[in-house]
Amino acid sequence: MSATQAEMEAVVQRALDAAARAGASQADVLLVEGDDREVRVRGSEIEFVKQAQERGLGIRALVDGKEGRQTSIVSTSDLAPVAIDRMAAEAVALAKATAADPTAGLPDGGFAEEIPDLALFDAQDRNVALDARIEDAKRAEAAARDFDPRIDNSEGSQASSGYARVVYGNSLGFVGSYESASHGLFSEPLAREGDSMQRDYWMTSGRRLSDLEDAASVGRKAAERAIRRLGGKSIKTCEAPVIFDGLTAPSLIGQIASCVSGYSIYRESSFLGDKLGEKIAASEVTIIDDGRLPGGLGSKPFDGEGQPTRRNTIVENGELKTWLLDTYSGRKLGMDSTGSAARGTGSAPRVGTTNLWLEPGEKTLDEMIAELDRGLIVTELIGMGFNPTTGDYSRGAAGLWVENGEIIHPVEEITIAGNLGDMLQSIDRIGSELAWRGRTASPPIRIASMTIAGA
């Protein structure tokens, strides 16, 4: 990053001042500066090296109208003073063309008073050379390729490191900033046997390089997953128990979170809209979103409106306890923000999750498989077949077929379908393994019965 924190705060202040001069009654400004590195190794070749610096300034201008405030968002990467003044003036002019909204406006208060150190980066990592990340990718790639002779190709192994500093300020006097990093390693090998060709992946990510899983292990696990898909076939259409593994279960948890966002609630477009305080899932289900986990990939000291992040228990022992809210959707529903505003430079605050997870249960995945008479383990999901308004769920899947506690053969070209509301109620096993590979994590989950469509 080229600019210092003080320089960035000065830019934010300039934008706030310019918005006020142009006629904004309120404004907030988000400035993000970062640098990113990405390398990909395929076979023995370094295939791709990318290095970039990025910055973005977003201004939200609010103008007093007859019955509420008019709102606009403008964004640019041009931080020259004259450009900032121009953008601020444009923002105010644009806001004046929109309708006054009685709900719009900055939070009334409650801004983060202290900025806790959430271990979002390790200063030592800044000195790690690009060559070290190339080495990580090479080790993952070599381990994948050496795992089995049937691994004879790949889409490559990719390592990335990104650093960013975020400064947020508003016209009510709040200014906050934090630095963060994120590192990742991803390997995607191909396995071939006869006519069957399969790919799969494994990945690790973290705020510190030392959080990452060993590179060779990433490659080996990716290869193991690709190999076990060889010879996959469809199965007869049936109803059966379905286990989502640790890579596919997080998508379900994310879909639940999207259905408790304040926006989908006040828009009446969530199937959970009238279920607050009700039992929406099996009693073992507890889902938490916590923006302050030390070192968490979704952690941040304050949200996109300067509100302190916190721990929100969304579902506790099956009961729906809260919506996730920012200021706007909270006001719509007569509730306080839950510190869940997510914001990019080019967008208005919206509800987002931070570190979201399902609390683990007792049994390992192996034990869950051992006690399964007949059913499916889903290891990959494709497609977007989920309707948040109705909960209808139907997605393409690949995985492993289990009979009498043993994996019999890989499965592909099937869909699994149900209704998310019913699926949540019929979760009858939750695994014990919880591993973070992104901002959402889940142990394996077993759904008592879903419709599996196949040949």
Add this chain to the structure above:
Amino acid sequence: MSAPDANGGSADRALAFFQDRFSLDDASLATALDTALERQVDYADLYFEYTTTDSVSLEEGIVKSGDRHLEQGVGVRAVRGERQGYAHSDDISVESARLAAGTARAIADETKDHAPVAIKTANTAHDLYPVGTAPTDVPVAIKVDWLNEIDAYARARDPKVSQVMASIVCQHKHMLVAGSDGTRVADVLPLVRVNVQVLAADGTRREVGYQGAGGRFELEEMRDPAKWKGLVDEAVRIALLNLEAEACPAGAMDVVLGPGWPGILLHEAIGHGLEGDFNRKKTSAFSDKMGQRVAAEGVTVVDDGTIAGRRGSINVDDEGTPSKRNVLIDNGILVGYMHDRLNAELMGVEPTGNGRRESYAHVPLPRMTNTFMLAGEDDPEEILKSVENGLYAVSFGGGQVDITSGKFVFSASEAYRIENGQIGRPVKGATLIGNGPDVLKRVTRIGHDLALDEGVGTCGKDGQGVPVGVGLPTIRVNDLTVGGTEG
């Protein structure tokens, strides 16, 4: 700057824009490219972009916000064999380009003597989307009034309509690409899109209906009431229809796909698998199938970036290659892949005008433009009558494919049972899954009613989104797996 391009139009305007605003002339482009070529690289290119995007959106009966975004920068790439170095900056200047070139060339160690780059004017071949007024220059007040009209019209359509969300999104992009072979091409690309989503409620049941449309033309074209009212009518109709829809059957059955947007089948099942990078690396289910039968007789699939005004159309791709009409499957036989420069070079063929990128911050990849199947001779009604029991899928949401196994999936947003050759009850939540290299072999009927989609598609690959189009005549596909909940 040098003499105007022979074809004039948007190329000239883009060149003048970068010259006037950022002082980018041929000499300075050559200087930046020279920096990249000081190392042992095969090729280097610079991509300058200046894009304005604005969107105005309505919900709960009021236009709550206006957004305006400016994206500008330069991306510099150095290529050596299969190896690419990439660097970008959000500052449009020769100095930034030179610095980025210094970073990008790091993929090569050895220095090399080279002849100075001589920039030459390249012919852009097309002028597919000339516009008088940039869509981003249409006053916001007009867009606001228009959204209010959409809202009022939608609510008046049916008392069950409980929410209306609508937006008008406009983009105006200037690009200039200069390569170390001296190629220098520029373009101005307009893009508009109007989205209408309604929520219909009946008792406790709620369903959403969506319809959008757009393309590379003046926003004024969408202002025709017949056009935008048609969008609203469709969104309302789909929401109301889904209120009546039953659970979808599960299992393998014969499927009839309607014309237009269901062409997403081609995009997912075939298109991605025919992109040059996957085939060069032999990671596609279509690798080494060139010249072989991959579809039934009568099936011809093309990717055509040269259709005037379409969302997926481009005068030149993002590496400066003019767009083309590329035949991918000719009467069932695989005859062409889609290429960018890198993969074409490595496979020893010509680039096909499919090297596209999301922005200056992204490296070009082989991507689709407008992908569709040519019309056949069958009467669409006869095609429906030919199916005893099956599924008729008219419109779709998103789709996805696993390039390597060839398995693809896409989700219907409007579908019906076919019962005794007749369109029956509407069903919801239908997901179709199949095997790319196999599915088109099971096409048994092709209608004469080829239609292109409404102009709303965005394709994602490696985290990069680009606008695309699809098209299809009514077709019958035998024995496709439908993922529903009913046995």
